[in-house]
Amino acid sequence: MDQHKTPQLGNQLCFPLYVIAKEITGLYRPLLEELDITYPQYLVMMVLWEHQRLTVNQIGEKLFLDSGTITPLLKRLEAKSYIVRQRKIEDERVVEISLTDEGERLQDKACLIPEKMNDRLDLSETDVQELKQAISKLLDKINKK
Template sequence: MVRWGYPGGMTPTSTSPAPENAEEDWLRLDRQICFSLHAASRAFNGVYRVILKELGLTYPQYLVLLVLWEHGELPVKKLGEHLRLDSGTLSPLLKRLEAAGLVTRERSARDERSVEIRLTEEGSALRRQALRVPRRIASATGFGLDEIRELREHLDQLTLALDAAILEEEPEHA
């Protein structure tokens, strides 16, 4: 028999009533994939907080820089699409990166409604220091590179499936 455990070493309390049937057993916290993902995400954020402190970055700032290091200059809208963030969340983040001297924000000459984000020299130079971050994160997971690749592929498949489920569940707009 497989014994499921709570993320982070939590254990069920002795005051928890025993489930009456197997279906109700799925309402236990330790059976929720969403909670396991949430707990793992919080644990990742904690590790990233420590590692990125050396670079003077927060995790969301690091993600923005990853996209810019990979794609170069981008409009805010495209950057938000890559990160799955809306402009209301992204704008204050970009302002802080600009204040830190890592990016610039300029209205597009082609479309004044669009704001282009580009790395400064300092932002580009930070990439070299960031090269060790993925290795340190991989080490912290305790997984091998193949296990990490496989987990990422499963999470990408999960994201696609959940995105599709949202589209199926949303009522049609008139």
């Protein structure tokens, strides 16, 4: 056997991050089923609730998603009448996304989700801030490469 040690699951940073992402998304699932949206659709809606109108590329940048991934999400949200996709007149290659009245009403229902998640996770505000800082630091390091 060579000098390299076989990677072990318990020694990897990627595995606990993968499990946490999967489990957190699973905790959101029943809350989002009440709104008839998936977790990725929820992310798109949160970006739009914050910014009202964005291009497909802007949404993709904010969510770290490429247009091939984001376009099907947007089509499904449009089919549910939560958003409208419209090509810009001055540049038809650019598609702008905006909320419908129905999409804005969905925001009222979604406002309860963060509190329900906080109750479910039972983390202190300090714990949450420390986790966010550590994750942001890691993401910054990844994005600098």
